[in-house]
Amino acid sequence: MITDTIKRFVGQLFKSRTQGMQRISREKHGIDRRNVSRHAIKVCEVLQHEGYQAYIVGGAVRDLIVGLEPKDFDVATNATPEQVRALFRRARIIGRRFQLVHVVFGQEIIETSTFRAPASESQETDDHGRILRDNEFGTHEQDAVRRDFTINALYYDPTNEEVIDFHQGVEDLKKRVVRMIGDPQTRYREDPVRMLRAVRFAVKLNGTIHPASKDPLKGMADLIENVPASRLFDEMLKLLTCGHAMDCLQQLRQDGLHHGLLPLLDVVLEQPGGAAFIELALDRTDHRVRSGKTVSPSFLFAALLWHQVDLRWRQLIQKGETGIPALMQAADSVLDEQTEKLAIHKRFTSDMREIWFMQPRFEKRLPKSIWRLIEQPRLRAAVDFLQLRAAAGEFDSVLAQWWMDLANADDASRAAMIDDLSRLPREGGGQAPRTRTRRRRTSPSTPPSDHGNAPTVG
Numbered sequence: 001m002i003t004d005t006i007k008r009f010v011g012q013l014f015k016s017r018t019q020g021m022q023r024i025s026r027e028k029h030g031i032d033r034r035n036v037s038r039h040a041i042k043v044c045e046v047l048q049h050e051g052y053q054a055y056i057v058g059g060a061v062r063d064l065i066v067g068l069e070p071k072d073f074d075v076a077t078n079a080t081p082e083q084v085r086a087l088f089r090r091a092r093i094i095g096r097r098f099q100l101v102h103v104v105f106g107q108e109i110i111e112t113s114t115f116r117a118p119a120s121e122s123q124e125t126d127d128h129g130r131i132l133r134d135n136e137f138g139t140h141e142q143d144a145v146r147r148d149f150t151i152n153a154l155y156y157d158p159t160n161e162e163v164i165d166f167h168q169g170v171e172d173l174k175k176r177v178v179r180m181i182g183d184p185q186t187r188y189r190e191d192p193v194r195m196l197r198a199v200r201f202a203v204k205l206n207g208t209i210h211p212a213s214k215d216p217l218k219g220m221a222d223l224i225e226n227v228p229a230s231r232l233f234d235e236m237l238k239l240l241t242c243g244h245a246m247d248c249l250q251q252l253r254q255d256g257l258h259h260g261l262l263p264l265l266d267v268v269l270e271q272p273g274g275a276a277f278i279e280l281a282l283d284r285t286d287h288r289v290r291s292g293k294t295v296s297p298s299f300l301f302a303a304l305l306w307h308q309v310d311l312r313w314r315q316l317i318q319k320g321e322t323g324i325p326a327l328m329q330a331a332d333s334v335l336d337e338q339t340e341k342l343a344i345h346k347r348f349t350s351d352m353r354e355i356w357f358m359q360p361r362f363e364k365r366l367p368k369s370i371w372r373l374i375e376q377p378r379l380r381a382a383v384d385f386l387q388l389r390a391a392a393g394e395f396d397s398v399l400a401q402w403w404m405d406l407a408n409a410d411d412a413s414r415a416a417m418i419d420d421l422s423r424l425p426r427e428g429g430g431q432a433p434r435t436r437t438r439r440r441r442t443s444p445s446t447p448p449s450d451h452g453n454a455p456t457v458g
Contacts, residue, residue: 021141024163024170031064033161039105040073041158043112046087048159052079053115053140055155061163062151065173066205069292075103075112076143076155084112115143141166148187148194149201149213150179176207184213185220192223193235195257200239203247218256229343236342237297243289245282274307277392284388298351299381301344303388309334309356323360331356351378358382359389362403367418370406374414383407 033041040056047054054077060070077084081101085091090104091112101112117138138146140155144166147153151173155164163170172179178201180187180194188195195217202209209217224232239248252258281303288295312330321329335349344352355378361369362382373379383403390400406417 020166022165022168022170024165026161029065029163029170031061031156031161031163033158035064035069036060036156036158037070037073037108037110039103039108040075040110042105043075043088043103043110044158047075047077047079047084050079050087052077052083054079055157055164057113057155058147058152061154061156062169062173064156065154065163065170068204072108073110075110076115076140077112078115078137078140080114080137084114115140116146117142118145140164145181147181148191148197150181151177151201151205153181172210173205176202176205177210178202178205178207178213179210180213185216188216188220188223192220192227193231195220195224195255196235196239196252199251199255199257200242200248203244203251204242214255221256224257229339233343233345240282240285240300241289241295241297243286245286246279249282277307277388277394278304280392281388296351296381297345298348299355299385301348302352302355302385305334305338305352306356306385306389324357327357327360328353351381354378355382355385359386362386362395362399365399365402365421367421370418370421374406380407 036056037060040060044054044056054075056073057076058074060073063070079087081093081099084101084103085093088103091101092104094100094102098113098116103110103112114137117136144153144155147167150167150169152169153165153167154169154173156162157164167181178198180198198209198213198217201207208214227235239245239252242248249258281300285295285300309327309330312333313327316326316330317323331353335344335352338344339349354376358373358376358378359382361373376382383400383406386395386400386403389395390397402417406414409417
């Protein structure tokens, strides 16, 4: 029954929404070919040389038209995944729900997909209408129908520099309107993540969601519960690193879409100082993104969940638990609760724990413990986190700056800074013994980088 509904919807689309293909020249769309990835152009040229259709598609075209720098470039073609893979030395087929080809050029991956066909009886869906497997290939026009929003159904041909537009997406883009292709309720059932994407695109473009596409959001928010946790995490990470994270979270809350994304976020924002800390963390993240710098997911999620970890840590201390073991227990409980809904990757949670566990060690500056801290691979990320806490009034700003100076210093300067501590009164009471601090064997210094060695999102 659900499949029949989808088929009827697709039929209606061809009659009502598709008003004819438009070929838009460079003079009208304004894309400068010099801003397009040369590797994406290469993929298109190779496929076109072999007689296939091939276009740069989706978000990259959207961003180029409005003057933003795309994070990545995707290609759509009528060549099958096997045909694409055969043409490139470094290419692999990935995906189950959507079979794609990753064409690898050094650090850049050009994701290449085959045109999709309308829904068929063989298409696998769940009880709510969400598509589970979709490898039915089709024509260029059919592929445009299957795209989610009109502003994403744009195809750029780097050979003649034309944009092909089936759904007046360029017009919507100029008006900054996010409009679903087809019946919004049906499309949201197919893929509930589209509701989150609608919010993200509208905020990123400083635009609005078309009323027909916005009205169903609150009533269908529960469908997000059916999205796999790993996919939900990926979408949440995109939202938090789009350069407008706080605006996105506020809009999600207004539209009733925030439940299940960060289950503890509402609790944190209701705590005294919680909202201020979150806003400070996201504001700094937004500034990094807008200035073209990388963002560490580990650092970002460590900041979002810190207040809840800190609260539970203090509660355990009041019950008689000891310092670091209590902090470990608090961190485990928060992460266990969080990852039930949002599958934060293990490599990120490991870094988050390291950042959290170093915070108590910054409170006292003892030479031996400082040398041990310097050897920690996440020292810089932990010190950056300390700076965030100091800016929020949680930690002494002068002491936080000392740790930042230490993290930025070379080996000789670090040794001198630590040696100077022996001449100061012992922190926490008493006089430090006037003994020479043992100088450790040094290694060549490396320039400090923001957020340490934590993984980054480009």
